[in-house]
Amino acid sequence: MELEQVYLxxxxxxxxxxxxxxxxxxxxxxxxxxLAQHFLGVELEGGEGGAFTFELLVNSASLIAVLLIYKDDIMRLAIRGLGYIKTKNPADKKEFDFIIYLLIGTIPAGVIGVLLGDYIAEASVAIVAGTLMITGIALFMIRNLRGNRGEGGMTIKDAIIIGLAQAVALIPGISRSGATIVAAMARGIHQETALRYSFLLFIPVSVGGMILSISDLVSNDAFADLWIPYLLAFAGSFVASYFSLKWFMNIMAKGNLIYFAAYCVVVGPIIFLVLYLQ
Incomplete structure (x- = not known):
């Protein structure tokens, strides 16, 4: 194997x-x-098509990791929540409502993604620096909140507000998990429920994006030429997503969001400084 292939x-x-x-x-x-592509000079092969295929595949790997970690919650919602439609068992009403809230929370990001996706994708490094600072400030503001509302205490208004936060997070630099968790905790939702809702909300948005992109992926020549590098990226993304989410769940349980807030607030100005000095 040539050195160039190893590097790839x-x-x-x-x-x-x-x-x-x-x-x-x-x-x-x-x-x-x-940021990695800009400052490390790491470019993806295949032009826009290659970048699109890469992003789709690594996001799909992250989705599988989320599905694996939350499989018990998904099964519970599927059995009890969907079962409520037939049985009308009051004990299952909470799960049914939670499914409705997930569907409602998905709508804003789906609509904005379809309408403005091309414009959002054109974000610059400077924009990312600014939006990282916004993410950090938002995380800092809710760092000490300890909500007391669980799944049964959520409302349609909560779902709409969290869904709008997820839509805002389509802008690079605004963290999707951060935006949805901030919105949920600001509404008085318990951090465990906020985390669960955030990542279950990630599932329909990701699945929808995959379905809409399948035809583009199949017709993309970059996939046929680079399937081995893509496979490595997919595997790497899956493993890293799985352990990163497990780690984050532990951090959320301890209420240590301040670390992420500090990171974002510090990194944003550093990026601006580096851009100025270039």
Whole structure:
């Protein structure tokens, strides 16, 4: 194997691991991927089509990791929540309502993603620096909140507000998990429920994006030429997403969001400084 081929494989493995690690935690994976490509000079092969295929595959790997970690919650919602439609058992009403809230929370990001996706994707490094600072400030503001509302205490208004926060997080640098968790905790929702709702909300948005993108992926020549590097990136993203989410769940349980807030607030100005000095 030639040195150039080895470099290509290592580059895609690194980017897959990098995206996977940053996906679950509230520092914006899309923003950090853009930063890595800009400051490390790491370019994806295949032009726009190659970048699109890479992003789709690594996001799909993160989705599988989320499905695996939350499989018990998904099964509970599927059996009891959907079962409520037939049985009308009052004990299952909470799960049914939670499914409705997930569907409502998905709508804003789905609509804005379809209408403005091309414009959002054009974010610059400077924009990421600014939005990282916004993410950090938002995390700092809710760092000490300890809500007391669980799944049964959520409302349609909560779902709409959290869904709008997820839509805002389509902008690179605004963390999706961070935005939804901040919105949920600001509404008085318990951090465990906020975390669960955030990542269950990630599932329909990701699945929808995959379905809409399948035809583009199949017709993309970059996939046929780079399937081995893509496979490495996929595997790296899956492993990193799984362990990163497990780690983040532990941090959320301890209420240590201040670390992520400090990171984002510090990194944003550093990026601006580096851009100025370039």
């Amino acid at each position: 494989l290592l580059k895609y493995l690194f980017l897959g691991l990098f995206q996977g690690f940053t996906e679950p935690i509230p520092i914006s994976s899309s923003g950090h991927l853009l």
